[in-house]
Amino acid sequence: MKVLEGKRALVTLTRGISELARLVATTYGPRGGKVAVAKEGRALVTTDGSSLARETRFQGYERLGVSLVRAATSVVDGSAGDGTSTTILLTNALLREALDHYSPRTWNPRLLVRSEEHTSELQSRFGISYAVFCLKKK
Secondary structure: OOOOOHHHHHHHHHHHHHHHHHHHHHHOOOOOOOEEEEEOOEEEEEOOHHHHHHHOOOOOOHHHHHHHHHHHHHHHHHHHOOOHHHHHHHHHHHHHHHHHOOOOOOOOHHHHHHHHHHHHHHHHHHHHHHHHHHHHHO
């Protein structure tokens, strides 16, 4: 059994998530592109990021990172019914930021969570103020 620790483990898990995010980003948005996936011996052409994430298979430790993201997207899909592609892309961006700021002595995951909470609070305030601005504009 091979055990990965520290930055090496984070990089290995992030590698699969980055590849999945790259694939899902192709289909993201109203003008997203089509992606072909082999499913049960047939080609499945889709523009849906969640079905792409469900059908894509990875090897090795990259598979572990992707399974974590799939679990998060299934929770989002179950509660909201949408947002799986956004969840994958935001998770990838969050992990990339964690890798950029990683130092074995100073790395504190709690600080990363606090900054994410602060960011989401600002986004919700901005979203509400932007919605009010759009309503007043009409």
